[in-house]
Amino acid sequence: MSLAAATGVTATGPDRYAASIAPGWDILGNANGGYLLAIAARAASEAAGGRKPATVTAHYLAPGKPGPVTIETNVEKHGRRFTTVRATMSDSSRPLVSLLGSFTDGLVAVSPVERIEAEPPDMPTAEESIPVIPTETFPPPFMEKVELRLHPEDATGTGIPRYRGWFRLPDDEPIDSFGLLVAVDAFPPSIFNAQLSVAWTPTLELTAHIRRKPEPGWLRCQFTSRFISGGYLEEDGEVWDGSGRLVAQSRQLALLPPG
Amino acid sequence: MSLAAATGVTATGPDRYAASIAPGWDILGNANGGYLLAIAARAASEAAGGRKPATVTAHYLAPGKPGPVTIETNVEKHGRRFTTVRATMSDSSRPLVSLLGSFTDGLVAVSPVERIEAEPPDMPTAEESIPVIPTETFPPPFMEKVELRLHPEDATGTGIPRYRGWFRLPDDEPIDSFGLLVAVDAFPPSIFNAQLSVAWTPTLELTAHIRRKPEPGWLRCQFTSRFISGGYLEEDGEVWDGSGRLVAQSRQLALLPPG
Known part of the structure; x- marks a missing residue:
């Protein structure tokens, strides 16, 4: 199933959309945050008359499991250049x-x-980089929904909280704004490369700026964390296309579970 | 009037607060974005039972003028560690x-x-830095609501889109989370230092992460823009306290008016 299909939304009433969290987009049972954001943003984009995301922020309230969801939207302002929309995505029991x-x-x-x-x-070509191959355990099945290749230097545990690598969608599905929302949350948390004995870092909030439509082909990505402290860390992402242009920028605030 | 007083909110009903945009917090007639964010965040904080901001995002829909405003809030989730709240601040005619x-x-x-x-x-002390003194025109009257001192290297137009400097509130008013929301938007846009003939850069969206309560005293700040392109620019902010700890991090997406 393409990303476009896996993030499809259907209007079911005024300011109301139906969608499904597709199976296989999870990491240890919980759907990937960028994927959930892409579904919610697609509903909000429909509410905005088809306008595409310029800047979107998601706060994650509860883990998403495969199955039906609804998205309620509210247009805050429909302006000449921008339409600002709120949306809440819920399953049958909770937001x-x-x-x-x-x-x-x-x-x-x-x-x-x-x-x-x-x-x-600066990276070796995608062909010279290390594919992330999904397994039953780690890396998780989600990794078959996207194609990731890591910079060889970053594939082996550098001690530095950074991942550099390449991203594309399987079968060369074109990457639109919603694909970019997946790209900014598709890599392993950069803190994993710092070898700090952190097993998971739930995302509290993710903001993505979409700067332009990417050229077809592999996207060049970099994710770094600079401030891992006090129970929080940020992760900054940059996504560049083959023409050397920045196409998306992201920052998320994640939690360090108490040790 | 202290910042605390200038951002005060009063509950006027379920999920409804009243506040005032105080005079003098404007830049060429429009209230400073960090100040507006602090008012809206204070109402949302009240709706969250007094919990303080960890991460807040504002989208700016229309310029704020001095006078009464209302804030409608909606608690999306009240969790064990976090309460997520939406809020919309409106004047008598529009959000x-x-x-x-x-x-x-x-x-x-x-x-x-x-x-x-x-x-x-790395900066000279606040005493060795250059005070930003408000005038009738530029810098604007807003600058008397905060105390800013610029790194001497950054005070004269370096060609680099960066400002480093010190921030505190007048009369040594303690800086709480809401004061930090003002700090992250108090400096001149970093693009002004790049000498690119850009007169104003309206903010579309601002996200601030509050990492910890600052120690009393001057805050050490840095604002940089790295991607000024395609009609957009981001500005990243870092705010550090006297103990050398990061207390807030921010990013905003601003618009470059067409040339």
């Missing part, structure tokens, strides 16, 4: 994800001002 | 700010895992 996002058709008249202070991560 | 946040009493059992990959910015 799972709360979303706030602004959606756009694209910035028609774009400022010519440009200044880039960063480069895409 | 101004849409907020989504998670609030906490603090993490009681905190993971001992710690790893910090960054240092506070």
Whole structure:
């Protein structure tokens, strides 16, 4: 099943959509956060008249399990350039994800001002990188829903809280804004590479900025955590396309379970 | 008027609060975004039973002018550690700010895992730094509501989209979580230092993570923009207290007006 199909939503009433959390998108039984965000954002995008995400924030309220969900939306403002929408995705018993996002058709008249202070991560080609192959245990079955290849230096436990790697969808499914929402949460938590004896880091909040539609092909990604302290950590993501342009930026706040 | 007073909210009904945008918190007539966020977050915090912001996101829908506002809140989930709340702040005619946040009493059992990959910015003392003195025009009157001192290197137009400096509240008002929400949006836009002929950069969305309560005294701040392109720019903020600890982290997505 394509990502487009696995995130499909159907309008069932005013400000109300139905969708399904598809099986296989889980990590140890709980659906991947970027995947849940993509479903909720697709409903919110429909509520925004088909405008696409520019910046979306999800707060994760409860783990998502395969099965039907509903998304209630509320358009806060429909402006000339942006439509701001709230959405809450719930299963039959409780809310799972709360979303706030602004959606756009694209910035028609774009400022010519440009200044880039960063480069895409320097990496071997995707062919020279290390595929993440799903197993029954770890890495989890979710990894067959996306194609990840890790920078060889980052595939073996560097002690540095960073993953660099390549992302694409199976069967070369084109990556749209919703695919980018999956890309920003598809890699293993960067803290895993720091070898700190942390087994899981539940996400409290994830914000993604979608900067532009990517060129077809592999996306070049980098995820880093700089402040692992006081029970929290942030993870910053950058996603670049084959033309060398930043297509998405993300930050999440995750929790360190008490030791 | 203290920041605490200028962001005060009064419950006026179930899930409904009244507040006022105080005069003088504006920049060319429009209230500062961090100040508006602090008002909305204070109402949401009340709705969360007094829990304090851990991560809050604001989308800015319309400029705020001095005068009465109402904040409608909705508790999405009241959990053991976090309460997630939506809030919409409106004036008499339209919504101004849409907020989504998670609030906490603090993490009681905190993971001992710690790893910090960054240092506070290296700066001369606050006494050796350059005060930002408000004028009738620029810098705007808002600057008398906060005390800012810029790193001398950053006070003269470096060509680099970065500001480093010190922040405190006048009369040494203690800085709580809501004060930190003001701190993350109090400095001039970092793009102004890049000398790119950009006169204003309206904020579409601002997310702040509050990591801990700061020690009393000046806060050490750094704001940078790395991707100024395609009509958007992000600005990343870090706020450190006198003990050398990160107390808040922020990112905003702002718009470059068409040239």
